[in-house]
Amino acid sequence: MNVLWENIVITMIAFGILYWLLSKFAFGKLFAIMEQRRELVRTQLEEAQQTREQAAVYVEEQKEALKQARQEAFEIIEQSKQSSSKQAKDLLEQAKIDTIRMKNEAVRDIESERMKAVEALRGEIGAFSVDIASKLIEREVESNPAEQEKLVNQYLKEVGSKS
Structure with a gap:
């Protein structure tokens, strides 16, 4: 194998010229594009970091x-429980009050009806007493009228004390 130094020198000169042409016309634009790309990636990474932080805050x-x-x-539920408990308590209390009131009214009505019945009985007893007295008078014309009145009054007192 023969090494041709001339080929090596020519290759090196061609490489140097190519490098100089590339650096003059291509490397500047290529590096500028690469720098823009690097800036774009860096900006996108920063934005992604900010978005991530904002998302974490959110x-x-x-x-x-x-x-x-x-x-x-929870507070609303507790208030509802307390309110419903109070309402139930109030309803029970009102029901007790209504029951007592109705009982008292019923007792008054019963007492009133009893008094009316007693008065009606007294009236009937008075009428019966008059009938009895008149019959007694008819039978015993000869007996003493004061004695008959005394008997009628005694009878009325006995009937009044039993009712």
């Missing part, structure tokens, strides 16, 4: 809002 805010909503719901 998630924390949502967790806090959910926690508050649960607490408010």
Whole structure:
């Protein structure tokens, strides 16, 4: 194998010229495009980081809002329980009051009806007493009228004390 130094020198000169042409016309634009790409990637990474941080903050805010909503719901449920318990208690108390009132009215009505019945009986007894007295008078014309009145009054007193 023969090494031709002339070929090596020519190749090196051609490579140098190619490098100089590339650096003059291509490398600047290529490096500028690569720099733009690098900046774009860096910007996108920063934006992604900011978005990630914002998302984390938003998630924390949502967790806090959910926690508050649960607490408010629990408080509302507790208030509802207390309110319904109070309403039930009030209804029972009102029912007791109504029952007592109705009982008292019924007792008054019964007492009124009893008094009316007693008065009616006294009236009937008075009428019967008059009938009895008149029959006694008819039978015993000879007996003493004061004695008969005394008997009628005594009878009325006995009947009045039994009712």
